[in-house]
Amino acid sequence: MLIFDHVHFYYQQEHPILDDLSFTIEPGEFVAMVGANGCGKSTVAKLMDGLLLPKQGHVTFGNLETSNPEDLVSIHEKIGIVFQNPEDQFITTTVLDEILFGLQNIRVPREEMDQRVEEALHMVHMEDYKEAMPHHLSGGQKQRVAIAAILAMRPQIIIFDEATSMLDPEGREQVMKIMKELHRQGMTIIHITHHMDEVLFAKRLLLLHEGRIEFDGEPATFFETVNVTDYQLEKPFSVRLHQNLHLNTPLTADWKEMIRSEWNAN
Numbered sequence: 001m002l003i004f005d006h007v008h009f010y011y012q013q014e015h016p017i018l019d020d021l022s023f024t025i026e027p028g029e030f031v032a033m034v035g036a037n038g039c040g041k042s043t044v045a046k047l048m049d050g051l052l053l054p055k056q057g058h059v060t061f062g063n064l065e066t067s068n069p070e071d072l073v074s075i076h077e078k079i080g081i082v083f084q085n086p087e088d089q090f091i092t093t094t095v096l097d098e099i100l101f102g103l104q105n106i107r108v109p110r111e112e113m114d115q116r117v118e119e120a121l122h123m124v125h126m127e128d129y130k131e132a133m134p135h136h137l138s139g140g141q142k143q144r145v146a147i148a149a150i151l152a153m154r155p156q157i158i159i160f161d162e163a164t165s166m167l168d169p170e171g172r173e174q175v176m177k178i179m180k181e182l183h184r185q186g187m188t189i190i191h192i193t194h195h196m197d198e199v200l201f202a203k204r205l206l207l208l209h210e211g212r213i214e215f216d217g218e219p220a221t222f223f224e225t226v227n228v229t230d231y232q233l234e235k236p237f238s239v240r241l242h243q244n245l246h247l248n249t250p251l252t253a254d255w256k257e258m259i260r261s262e263w264n265a266n
């Protein structure tokens with residue numbers, strides 16, 4: 001269980017970013033986090049992983065706490081972050097080395113490495129690209145390698161911080177598919193995004209506003225009850241379709257599927 005317990009955070013004391021923020025994420029959840037530009041989403045992601053530390057309050061994962069220096073290595077191993085720009089995430093020259101680099105950092109025994117690399121590349125369908133140079137890959141492929149490098153660490157939580165925002169529609173779809181598959185296998189997924197259609201894949205949505213959680217609930221309820229433009233957000237296409245056509249079928253991310261099931265019910 002990941003717990004934010006009365007967390008306060010600022011970069012400069014006169015500009016508080018997070019103000020007494022508390023929430024809990026249970027193992028296996030698929031949570032979307034949204035909010036206006038600059039409201040502090042990436043800050044929350046970095047606090048989760050111990051890359052930033054709370055000024056007051058506690059961030060804990062099981063019996064580990066980010067403010068305990070001796071817990072940080074375990075926390076980095078258990079909680080991985082995929083960032084926005086795939087270019088910024090590569091340190092080495094081949095896909096294989098990129099994944100090995102992370103494993104060496106957490107001191108995985110040599111004899112265990114090959115299997116972890118194979119497994120991780122298989123999960124993102126990049127097993128044929130082991131010797132490829134990251135800068136020759138497409139944006140979506142790069143992001144899949146970044147995900148594989150994290151998967152090889154066998155984390156319990158993966159945070160995607162706008163990880164789809166620089167990708168073309170095909171790349172985004174591939175990354176969303178991987179997220180759904182990892183969730184299906186039991187991993188905890190936290191997806192920070194500006195793409196409102198993607199939040200419909202999550203089971204729970206957190207809206208961050210002025211340093212606090214303003215909404216915590218199901219995405220469908222969020223779009224029914226919250227005036228999203230107040231938070232610089234938009235209703236996704238499938239929500240507009242669902243509301244404008246007064247569909248009876250449940251709201252889903254896949255609008256074609258929604259129309260099909262409405263059609264079949266009539």
Ligand SMILES: Nc1ncnc2c1ncn2[C@@H]1O[C@H](COP(=O)(O)OP(=O)(O)OP(=O)(O)O)[C@@H](O)[C@H]1O
Pocket residue numbers: 011012017035036037038039040041042043044162
């Ligand atoms: N290293 C830093 N030093 C000082 N201020 C920072 C730093 N990083 C972020 N900020 C400020 O803190 C606030 C929250 O930033 P953060 O990146 O967490 O927001 P965000 O919700 O992720 O934004 P976006 O939607 O643009 O990704 C912003 O006002 C930002 O300018």
Ligand SMILES: [Mg+2]
Pocket residue numbers: 041042043161162
């Ligand atoms: Mg951000």
